[in-house]
Amino acid sequence: MPQVDTARFLKDLHELRKIGAYKTGVHRPTFSPEDMESRRWLMERMAECGLEPSIDGIGNVIGRHPGPGPKLLVGSHIESQNQAGWLDGALGVMAGVALARSGLPVDVIAFADEEGHYGGFIGSRSFIGELPEDEIDRLSNRYHGKPLRQALREAGLEGLPRIQREPDRHKGFFELHIEQGTQLESAGQQVGVVTGIVAIWQWRITIEGMQDHAGGTTMAERRDAGLTAVRLLAMLDERMPFACGPRSTWTCGRISLDPGAASIIPGSAEVLFQFRDVEQPMLDRMEACLRACVQEANRRERCTVTLEAMSLSKPALCDDAMQAALAAAAEDLAPGAWRHMPSGAGHDAQYMAKVMPAAMLFSPSIAGISHHWAEDTKDEDLAKCVEVLAEGAARYLGNNPPVGCGGT
Numbered sequence: 001m002p003q004v005d006t007a008r009f010l011k012d013l014h015e016l017r018k019i020g021a022y023k024t025g026v027h028r029p030t031f032s033p034e035d036m037e038s039r040r041w042l043m044e045r046m047a048e049c050g051l052e053p054s055i056d057g058i059g060n061v062i063g064r065h066p067g068p069g070p071k072l073l074v075g076s077h078i079e080s081q082n083q084a085g086w087l088d089g090a091l092g093v094m095a096g097v098a099l100a101r102s103g104l105p106v107d108v109i110a111f112a113d114e115e116g117h118y119g120g121f122i123g124s125r126s127f128i129g130e131l132p133e134d135e136i137d138r139l140s141n142r143y144h145g146k147p148l149r150q151a152l153r154e155a156g157l158e159g160l161p162r163i164q165r166e167p168d169r170h171k172g173f174f175e176l177h178i179e180q181g182t183q184l185e186s187a188g189q190q191v192g193v194v195t196g197i198v199a200i201w202q203w204r205i206t207i208e209g210m211q212d213h214a215g216g217t218t219m220a221e222r223r224d225a226g227l228t229a230v231r232l233l234a235m236l237d238e239r240m241p242f243a244c245g246p247r248s249t250w251t252c253g254r255i256s257l258d259p260g261a262a263s264i265i266p267g268s269a270e271v272l273f274q275f276r277d278v279e280q281p282m283l284d285r286m287e288a289c290l291r292a293c294v295q296e297a298n299r300r301e302r303c304t305v306t307l308e309a310m311s312l313s314k315p316a317l318c319d320d321a322m323q324a325a326l327a328a329a330a331e332d333l334a335p336g337a338w339r340h341m342p343s344g345a346g347h348d349a350q351y352m353a354k355v356m357p358a359a360m361l362f363s364p365s366i367a368g369i370s371h372h373w374a375e376d377t378k379d380e381d382l383a384k385c386v387e388v389l390a391e392g393a394a395r396y397l398g399n400n401p402p403v404g405c406g407g408t
Contacts, residue, residue, distance in 0.1 A: 025373030057160035059112030075109035085375025182368035191338035192362030211267025316350035322359035329391035
């Protein structure tokens with residue numbers, strides 16, 4: 001079994017959380033000064049454990065193992081949502097450093113902007129060759145509008161080459177992450193072996209009515225886009241349970257009304273609606289339900305409802321052999337205190353799964369809190385998970401890893 005220095009692992013995690021500290025969490029938006037400080041700090045930790053660190057033109061940081069033979073790729077991201085938690089992403093990156101320090105043949109990577117400040121998963125997509133230059137030209141920050149090109153220039157990344165994966169270098173990708181839910185904590189368990197990562201299907205629903213005076217227009221005359229939106233969402237919430245699976249979710253993330261004034265009947269409305277599942281048949285059934293509800297709304301209402309697909313990702317199933325190695329390690333190190341479970345959130349691992357075997361491991365989240373500064377996990381659970389990850393990685397490699405990369 002690899003000897004993981006869990007005390008050093010926890011020390012690194014707690015040291016990293018000081019960069020961009022916000023209450024008990026962190027505020028490290030992508031390409032902010034705090035984010036770039038954390039990337040420089042990470043490169044120092046990589047060098048200390050014998051890796052060869054570099055940063056590329058999209059902000060990805062990679063520490064390469066210098067030894068011969070195939071490697072594992074281990075990592076996640078270290079930027080955060082605004083005023084968010086200290087473990088989301090950072091846990092997986094520092095777990096990779098801990099595995100490298102133990103002597104396992106791993107490259108460690110911190111992908112840029114998994115959290116989507118400038119675009120969805122631009123770091124992992126760049127690494128696998130799915131981020132063209134013209135998309136970089138188009139992207140901008142969703143909060144303050146800064147163009148991605150400007151952000152890269154200000155962060156000192158402009159002109160650096162973008163690192164591309166080497167097809168024969170990696171046997172697979174491992175990512176350790178907090179659960180971002182309550183299943184493990186509720187069951188008193190310490191480890192979750194992830195079976196697959198959900199697909200997220202995002203839709204835009206546009207409703208066209210008639211803007212008019214809130215006092216002078218009778219109720220019989222109105223074409224109120226706002227009320228049509230509310231009735232449609234209520235219909236969806238009533239019917240989706242009959243179409244979905246046990247772990248399906250659906251969310252109305254935004255409703256915007258135009259012109260959005262108290263005394264004006266909304267002439268149009270826009271709804272952002274998404275659903276998630278790890279099984280393709282469930283996604284297809286939920287799409288059919290959504291389309292049926294839109295069709296029914298167009299039959300009943302005075303307004304016109306239009307449905308547009310914004311993004312339709314595919315579920316990413318975790319590699320069977322990597323799952324088996326993690327499950328065996330979990331049973332040895334946390335007997336009876338682990339489970340198989342799907343991921344309800346998106347992760348960099350789903351993009352790595354397009355080009356190499358990939359698997360994930362979950363630690364518990366206290367009260368299920370994530371994307372909030374109160375996010376937390378017990379130190380003993382973090383330590384147990386990194387031990388399981390290391391043992392699972394060693395088993396997957398065949399328990400015969402090359403040595404010579406471990407540092408102090």
